[in-house]
Amino acid sequence: MNRTNVGANLPALRSHNTALVLDLLRTAGGDGISRLELAERTGLTPQAVSKITGRLREEGLAAEAGRRASTGGKPRTVLRLVPEAGHAIGVHLDRDELRAVLVDLDGAVVGERCLPMDLGAGAEAVVEGVARAAEGLAESVASVLGVGVALPGPLDHVRGVLHRVTGFPEWDGFPLRDALAARLGLPVVVDKDTNAAALGLAVADEGASFAYLHLGTGLGAGLVIGGVVHRGARTGAGEFGHQVVQLDGPVCGCGNRGCIEALCLGAVGRGDVAEAARVLGVGAANLVGLLDIDLVLLGGRTVASAPEEFVAGVRAVLRERARGEEAVPVRIAPGGVRGVAEGAAQSLLAPLFGRADG
Amino acid sequence: MNRTNVGANLPALRSHNTALVLDLLRTAGGDGISRLELAERTGLTPQAVSKITGRLREEGLAAEAGRRASTGGKPRTVLRLVPEAGHAIGVHLDRDELRAVLVDLDGAVVGERCLPMDLGAGAEAVVEGVARAAEGLAESVASVLGVGVALPGPLDHVRGVLHRVTGFPEWDGFPLRDALAARLGLPVVVDKDTNAAALGLAVADEGASFAYLHLGTGLGAGLVIGGVVHRGARTGAGEFGHQVVQLDGPVCGCGNRGCIEALCLGAVGRGDVAEAARVLGVGAANLVGLLDIDLVLLGGRTVASAPEEFVAGVRAVLRERARGEEAVPVRIAPGGVRGVAEGAAQSLLAPLFGRADG
DNA sequence: CCCACTTTCGCAACGCTGTTGCCAAAGTGC
DNA sequence: GCACTTTGGCAACAGCGTTGCGAAAGTGGG
Missing domain, CATH: 3.30.420.40 (ATPase, nucleotide binding domain)
Structure with missing residues (x-):
């Protein structure tokens, strides 16, 4: 369970274990993972894993995917994540360019837009540009979990407010997260480009x-x-x-x-x-x-x-x-x-898999 | 709940919440803290806090300690940690000196020994010296949770093995934790002096x-x-x-x-x-x-x-x-x-309060 | 081909967690 | 003295993972 200072109740317990199983399903990738392996890796009993994966299958997040070779008895059924069950959008706002990607639950890129964009063109224009790119990408899928935006320069990740984007003083104090969330009606996370890249690299290991x-x-x-x-x-x-x-x-x-x-x-x-x-x-x-x-x-x-x-x-x-x-x-x-845009998208996916911020 | 990759069951939930409450009782210190404050701080319901504190009182770890002023109704009952319910020993092995302290659950020093000790005198002599100091301190209390030992130089905190204590090559590879645990029959934790000092400072904040x-x-x-x-x-x-x-x-x-x-x-x-x-x-x-x-x-x-x-x-x-x-x-x-000896003792107390290692 | 054996995995009952509804206790203030 | 506020325990409850058990689905020897 993630380090917090708050008490935990039964729903918290459930979501923790569910996130853990989802994370193992994701890292297993296309090969899948059996219920008993999940039980070994999590320390939960096989029965608990069966209940959790049963719920995930009902929700469409997991599915059976063949079976392993037998070792003398009933062969293990392999489970895998259903990548199409959820999507997130990641946006990399660089000094002169905007790159947006649509990724599925596996983190695989299933859509991409890239256009020139002057960070100095003013907040309204940039927000609008990001919003249009996100809307365009979101069209192809049923629903989107949210939008992660990564850009250079120091910023307040918790409040989603920019401090002073190097070379663009007009951004100082702009509440990018809230502005974009209001425009899109979706959860938005703002992060530094290096942190987004690091997060994208972290999900693998x-x-x-x-x-x-x-x-x-x-x-x-x-x-x-x-x-x-x-x-x-x-x-x-x-x-x-x-x-x-x-x-x-x-x-x-x-x-x-x-x-x-x-x-x-x-x-x-x-x-x-x-x-x-x-x-x-x-x-x-x-x-x-x-x-x-x-x-x-x-x-x-x-x-x-x-x-x-x-x-x-x-x-x-x-x-x-x-x-x-x-x-x-x-x-x-x-x-x-x-890498940065993909990592920005991971900001939205990470909580699903129990990877909270540090 | 602490960041792990393992599943959580009901006993884990219970020990997490119990540790959380104990930690709040400790940080409240002599002033104590009421059940409702505990509920606010943990996010648990007052009823859950009552159950948890009830168990702690049965075990002798917590006690009622007066009541607050009324705000128009029944005044809140203040709870506090019972410091004498547990003790730990911390040992600071410096190059030329051994300092051992006995602390209670509050971290207050209730016993101390300090003697000259040459780290170069050989493993057997040093282990024996530490053991005698620990035994001497432990005599005055009913039971001791364990012994924390802090010393200079790089070491493997997980395995409790010394690497190369600066200036004392004969210590290289010595399994101090296991040797001392076998000699004393108590849990032993070995840590670098700077980390012990840091831990001692961390418990306050x-x-x-x-x-x-x-x-x-x-x-x-x-x-x-x-x-x-x-x-x-x-x-x-x-x-x-x-x-x-x-x-x-x-x-x-x-x-x-x-x-x-x-x-x-x-x-x-x-x-x-x-x-x-x-x-x-x-x-x-x-x-x-x-x-x-x-x-x-x-x-x-x-x-x-x-x-x-x-x-x-x-x-x-x-x-x-x-x-x-x-x-x-x-x-x-x-x-x-x-400071270092006190911090070393905190290595044993920290798990009680949900402060796992990082 | 059959049968004993191994292994997987779900159903049902269970113990234990925190939660909810309710009420007695213990204060304040008019 | 009475109305009101606030605390905090008792009892019933829903939901979590666990346990006991048995059906399902394979392997392998005769």
């Missing part, structure tokens, strides 16, 4: 702890601790770009000296990718040492321009710091250009 | 997120995120001292360059406390930005030698980085020399 480092026009991080995106008290966590790694170093746009972002992008500007990767690696190693995470994933346009060099450079620093012990692996984040 | 930075002969951190000590995948989190804040800086004992610990202790060695505090502040600011925590607490012998200067220096860096927004507060960690 149950309970993993990793950092997603995004190097594009800026440098940010999405932190996943124990399978949950860590946003912090004021939902401002992940300020990776302005970690200082060089006391009294060069001045950064933020006003400080020796920020990773300034050093890293400066090196990129000079064409010195190896140095940029080394600086990124030092920051990653700091993060790994501080939080003891399992994995570092790299993404963003700048990384995509020389993926092998960045991975190799970061990996080298982590290896050196591990001092003989096994170093934390470094990889390019899967998902590509749609 | 429900759900707080903060960092405890310990500057003594070394530099380490205990991280509390959402009221839970964050230990990481391999229970190695909190490697704060070897965060690199100066690329290609001076060589540190760990082999890297520009570690906070090397810079900070170097400055202390030169008598430049202001510079040490500035370096510590840069590290603290990195941490605050990355995790978006609420509070920074400072402790350790070196900090204790010039507390105001360290607090002021760290605070100045955080203020500068906050750029006009309200900066995260910096304080000296309360608890003093007994």
